[in-house]
Amino acid sequence: MASKYELSKIEVWDGNMAASHALRQAQIDVVAAYPITPSTPIVQNYGKFLSDGYIDGEFVMVESEHAAMSACVGAAAAGGRVATATSSQGFALMIEVMYQASGMRVPIVLNLVNRALAAPLNVNGDHSDMYLSRDCGWINLCTYNPQEAYDFNLMAFRISEDMRVRIPTIVNQDGFICSHTAQNVQPLSDDEAYAFVGEYKTKNALLDFSKPATYGAQTEEDWHFEHKAQLHHDLMNSVGVIEEVFEEFAKLTGRKYSLVESYDMSDAEVAIVALGTTVESARVAAKSAREKGIRAGVVSIRSLRPFPYKQVAEALQNCKAVAMLDRSLPAGAMGMLFNEVGVALLQNAQNKAILSNYIYGLGGRDMTQEALLNIYHELNENAKAGKLTHETQQFVGLRGKKMAFN
Amino acid sequence: MTKDVKNLKQFSKSAEKFEGANLLCPGCAHGMIIREVLNSVDGHILIGNSTGCIEVSTAVYPYTSWDVPWIHIGFENGSTAVAGAEAMYKALKRKGKYQGEKPRFVAFGGDGATYDIGFQWISGCFERGHDFTYVCFDNEVYANTGGQRSGSTPLGSSTSTTPAGRVSYGKKEKKKDLLAIMAAHGSPYVAQVAPNKWKDMNKKIKTALDTEGPTFINALSACTTEWRFDCNNTVEMMDLAVDSLVFPLYEIVNGHELRITYRPKNIIPVRDYLGVQGRFKHLFKPENEHIIEQIQKDVDKKWEMLQKREEAGV
Ligand SMILES: Cc1ncc(C[n+]2csc(CCOP(=O)(O)OP(=O)(O)O)c2C)c(N)n1
Ligand code: SF4
Numbered sequence: 001m002a003s004k005y006e007l008s009k010i011e012v013w014d015g016n017m018a019a020s021h022a023l024r025q026a027q028i029d030v031v032a033a034y035p036i037t038p039s040t041p042i043v044q045n046y047g048k049f050l051s052d053g054y055i056d057g058e059f060v061m062v063e064s065e066h067a068a069m070s071a072c073v074g075a076a077a078a079g080g081r082v083a084t085a086t087s088s089q090g091f092a093l094m095i096e097v098m099y100q101a102s103g104m105r106v107p108i109v110l111n112l113v114n115r116a117l118a119a120p121l122n123v124n125g126d127h128s129d130m131y132l133s134r135d136c137g138w139i140n141l142c143t144y145n146p147q148e149a150y151d152f153n154l155m156a157f158r159i160s161e162d163m164r165v166r167i168p169t170i171v172n173q174d175g176f177i178c179s180h181t182a183q184n185v186q187p188l189s190d191d192e193a194y195a196f197v198g199e200y201k202t203k204n205a206l207l208d209f210s211k212p213a214t215y216g217a218q219t220e221e222d223w224h225f226e227h228k229a230q231l232h233h234d235l236m237n238s239v240g241v242i243e244e245v246f247e248e249f250a251k252l253t254g255r256k257y258s259l260v261e262s263y264d265m266s267d268a269e270v271a272i273v274a275l276g277t278t279v280e281s282a283r284v285a286a287k288s289a290r291e292k293g294i295r296a297g298v299v300s301i302r303s304l305r306p307f308p309y310k311q312v313a314e315a316l317q318n319c320k321a322v323a324m325l326d327r328s329l330p331a332g333a334m335g336m337l338f339n340e341v342g343v344a345l346l347q348n349a350q351n352k353a354i355l356s357n358y359i360y361g362l363g364g365r366d367m368t369q370e371a372l373l374n375i376y377h378e379l380n381e382n383a384k385a386g387k388l389t390h391e392t393q394q395f396v397g398l399r400g401k402k403m404a405f406n
Numbered sequence: 407m408t409k410d411v412k413n414l415k416q417f418s419k420s421a422e423k424f425e426g427a428n429l430l431c432p433g434c435a436h437g438m439i440i441r442e443v444l445n446s447v448d449g450h451i452l453i454g455n456s457t458g459c460i461e462v463s464t465a466v467y468p469y470t471s472w473d474v475p476w477i478h479i480g481f482e483n484g485s486t487a488v489a490g491a492e493a494m495y496k497a498l499k500r501k502g503k504y505q506g507e508k509p510r511f512v513a514f515g516g517d518g519a520t521y522d523i524g525f526q527w528i529s530g531c532f533e534r535g536h537d538f539t540y541v542c543f544d545n546e547v548y549a550n551t552g553g554q555r556s557g558s559t560p561l562g563s564s565t566s567t568t569p570a571g572r573v574s575y576g577k578k579e580k581k582k583d584l585l586a587i588m589a590a591h592g593s594p595y596v597a598q599v600a601p602n603k604w605k606d607m608n609k610k611i612k613t614a615l616d617t618e619g620p621t622f623i624n625a626l627s628a629c630t631t632e633w634r635f636d637c638n639n640t641v642e643m644m645d646l647a648v649d650s651l652v653f654p655l656y657e658i659v660n661g662h663e664l665r666i667t668y669r670p671k672n673i674i675p676v677r678d679y680l681g682v683q684g685r686f687k688h689l690f691k692p693e694n695e696h697i698i699e700q701i702q703k704d705v706d707k708k709w710e711m712l713q714k715r716e717e718a719g720v
Pocket of ligand 1: 460519556
């Protein structure tokens with residue numbers, strides 16, 4: 001039996017430590033992992049918990065991320081709780097198996113500590129790996145700070161393992177800005193946390209020899225479409241389960257999350273839509289913008305997949321100008337948030353907001369208050385003019401000649 | 407290690423864990439090997455399978471030929487899929503959540519999945535000491551994708567990516583000595599088997615499955631389609647392979663104790679083996695005869711080395 005960890009009411013944890021404790025409290029049966037900056041401390045902390053007797057599951061340190069996810073899929077199919085962590089190149093190496101995991105409907109939780117993708121090699125935070133995860137069929141949740149990295153990990157098991165869902169889940173946190181920045185975190189006690197996450201329930205376990213299961217069969221044109229469609233159907237419908245889990249978590253902790261969160265949006269004319277730690281920076285900037293007479297707000301998205309189209313459209317329905325901030329190179333297109341949020345707004349006929357796209361923060365480049373305030377000023381110009389007063393897509397804080405595209 | 411091996415009568419009465427209803431080509435040796443692995447012991451077996459002919463022929467939704475727990479993830483990670491399941495078994499056992507007998511964990515892969523793309527995963531699993539048996543179906547070619555060369559394809563073989571032609575005698579490189587590599591991992595048991603030598607194979611598989619730790623079986627698997635012979639000649643083809651010593655049968659215990667387990671009474675020349683397969687037909691042209699000589703030399707040298715090692719116990 002693993003021994004309990006005595007936690008204080010408030011712990012000073014960085015995002016990685018917060019995630020490690022959540023994994024420990026969920027009493028995972030198998031963690032299989034491979035180190036990569038900036039997610040490495042998650043598994044290092046976990047290894048230390050194991051050495052000190054706080055964990056009694058299996059910890060498999062494999063020879064690559066592809067193997068880590070492969071072992072996770074085998075372990076999860078065998079019938080127990082499974083998690084891992086990675087970033088960047090490691091995530092890219094996992095990608096093949098990410099599709100296999102969701103296709104086999106095994107509820108794995110992956111901590112993705114967001115980082116740039118090479119080349120050039122860069123260990124710092126941006127959302128390139130998060131964006132690479134878009135279509136791999138996982139539930140994909142975003143956090144802004146260590147408290148949330150902790151909370152979302154606990155909730156991720158509940159969501160993933162729910163019998164109506166059975167889909168693996170990614171919990172994103174920003175590399176370094178969240179993963180390596182210590183803040184006050186209010187943890188649950190080990191008992192409370194485990195009671196919330198609950199006992200793992202098996203379904204078609206490989207280790208059930210009375211009912212041998214076949215995982216990973218071949219399907220061609222006669223069945224493949226139906227399988228993928230079923231995954232999509234259940235992903236779309238997981239919105240309800242995610243909201244239920246958010247609700248229950250709020251009752252337990254007082255911390256209330258929503259798929260889409262609005263900050264100062266009740267009378268906002270202009271808004272920034274962002275993900276990750278930039279959400280908190282944008283809220284500070286919105287405050288400053290309001291002092292300058294700009295009716296500014298922030299809209300943030302908790303679940304990239306399922307994408308909350310309706311809720312996004314609702315949150316932005318009264319805005320005159322909206323900027324989507326993307327922290328990943330779109331490489332020949334507008335940014336992902338621009339595309340997704342833009343479509344959400346298009347679906348709502350009343351929505352006439354002027355839309356723009358800012359690419360920022362690649363490879364860990366700072367997103368400053370000045371830059372955010374500048375975006376609010378430009379949005380305000382757009383709102384007043386009733387049209388775009390600049391190019392649709394701009395690069396923020398890029399050295400050299402200004403980069404902008406229509 | 408127990409020597410209590412099933413005889414043919416017991417074997418034939420074993421429960422059917424792999425159905426004859428599958429899409430493997432008539433005469434494919436893969437099916438024979440699977441049966442021998444699944445029936446060589448009683449008790450629970452859990453299979454991880456790599457992509458290849460076996461996978462696409464035996465688990466085509468909504469059907470499955472497997473009456474044992476079975477998982478296929480990708481081409482390269484059959485070993486790690488099983489390692490994950492084995493880790494889960496250990497965790498659940500420790501937590502008191504798994505009752506019942508200890509299962510045996512087995513990974514299956516073709517030679518492509520084993521010698522080439524999946525090698526890193528297998529090596530990792532062996533280094534970590536997972537308690538499982540890896541069985542390679544060595545048909546010396548990527549059969550499922552139409553017969554491209556693999557790291558196991560022998561010298562001189564005409565494959566779809568090393569076709570024999572006006573200026574080429576086929577594959578230029580020799581077969582990788584995987585058994586030596588697997589033994590070098592310190593595995594407690596590795597062996598080469600061929601399904602035509604049924605008793606030898608059955609005993610070795612049972613030994614591998616009963617040995618704790620990662621064990622490895624390289625099973626010769628004649629492929630009617632890519633070796634190009636009539637589908638009623640599968641066993642004969644493998645007889646020629648072992649009797650010519652192209653595929654010698656031996657085992658290595660604890661990484662170094664080598665034992666030859668089959669010595670042909672009459673060793674036949676490799677030409678007799680090569681001559682009956684389409685993939686080597688071109689070697690009998692005068693300009694390619696030197697490759698046959700080369701293969702014979704390699705086979706002789708290997709046999710001499712195996713005998714010396716056996717004698718020296720190293
Ligand atoms: C990552 C990846 N690369 C390539 C393939 C295509 N592929 C599928 S099976 C196969 C060959 C299998 O050969 P082998 O392992 O020797 O098994 P066999 O079909 O001969 O039984 C290949 C190349 C794949 N499925 N996945
Ligand atoms: S191609 Fe060869 S290995 Fe594949 S099923 Fe046919 S005979 Fe067997």
